Amino acid sequence: MALKIAFSGKGGAGKTTLSALAIKYFIDKKITPVLAVDADPNANLNIALGLDFNETIADIREEVLEGKVMNGETKNEFILRRLNEILVEGENVDLLVMGRPESQGCYCAVNHLLREYLSKLARQYKVVVTDTEAGMEHLSRRTTDDLDVLFIVANPDPVSLRAAIRIQDIAGKLKLKIKDKYLILNRLNSTPPLFLKEMMESARLNFIGSIPEDLQVSMCVQEGKAVLGLVSTRAGEALYKIIEERLKKKSD
Numbered sequence: 001m002a003l004k005i006a007f008s009g010k011g012g013a014g015k016t017t018l019s020a021l022a023i024k025y026f027i028d029k030k031i032t033p034v035l036a037v038d039a040d041p042n043a044n045l046n047i048a049l050g051l052d053f054n055e056t057i058a059d060i061r062e063e064v065l066e067g068k069v070m071n072g073e074t075k076n077e078f079i080l081r082r083l084n085e086i087l088v089e090g091e092n093v094d095l096l097v098m099g100r101p102e103s104q105g106c107y108c109a110v111n112h113l114l115r116e117y118l119s120k121l122a123r124q125y126k127v128v129v130t131d132t133e134a135g136m137e138h139l140s141r142r143t144t145d146d147l148d149v150l151f152i153v154a155n156p157d158p159v160s161l162r163a164a165i166r167i168q169d170i171a172g173k174l175k176l177k178i179k180d181k182y183l184i185l186n187r188l189n190s191t192p193p194l195f196l197k198e199m200m201e202s203a204r205l206n207f208i209g210s211i212p213e214d215l216q217v218s219m220c221v222q223e224g225k226a227v228l229g230l231v232s233t234r235a236g237e238a239l240y241k242i243i244e245e246r247l248k249k250k251s252d
């Protein structure tokens, strides 16, 4: 069974960057193959991974609704074939892009089939890392259920932390199947200041660690290059420790 991890948090908190660095961790440790899922309608995880994509899960959904299932093919066969076609294959990591949210229409049946096939697909991987969209929509639409770890990413400021608290609350209220939720403070070079510590404690956020401000990472993103291609970064090292701590805790 694949280890399923997702990164959520306020817009710009660092979800995509940390998703790519987490994928790099699993590749470096040879815990492969990895499935990267870009669940942000404004998809850009591919850039961080140095991969290109043309089509998304949303395209399949629309095609089924528009009756584009080929003659001689059942709906199931069509979905399975198209899923294989849109899957972008990298060296140790494959990428699946969810695409735009559904417009009006009756998507229940196709969504049901897609979910079924996606969970079958996930079983072919050692790890699934999902980069989610900002905000809580994906949680209420329940595309982020059945997770081992939800990392909630926040920058060290009250607005970002409040967004993290809301995400934790919504995840709790929806009773999503998430084994563990952890808070990561991103772009923080020291221990959290007292007022943030107090906010975290009163909201019972499970703070697992901080990622430092890393010029190498921000330059790489600014230049549109792949974070996955960076050999060694301060941000990556900090995230590696966090992931290792979580993995170690579970094997104890």
Ligand SMILES: Nc1ncnc2c1ncn2[C@@H]1O[C@H](COP(=O)(O)OP(=O)(O)OP(=O)(O)O)[C@@H](O)[C@H]1O
Pocket (backbone or CB within 6 Å): 009, 010, 011, 012, 013, 014, 015, 016, 017, 018, 040, 133, 134, 186, 187, 211, 212, 213, 214, 215, 217, 218, 219, 221, 222, 235
């Ligand atoms: N630890 C870090 N050090 C330096 N820059 C960082 C760090 N983490 C993220 N950044 C920068 O912050 C910006 C936002 O990061 P990123 O795109 O990963 O956030 P996001 O949460 O995915 O944003 P969005 O909500 O728009 O998808 C990027 O320019 C990225 O380079």
Ligand SMILES: [Mg+2]
Pocket (backbone or CB within 6 Å): 015, 016, 017, 040, 044, 131
């Ligand atoms: Mg992003």
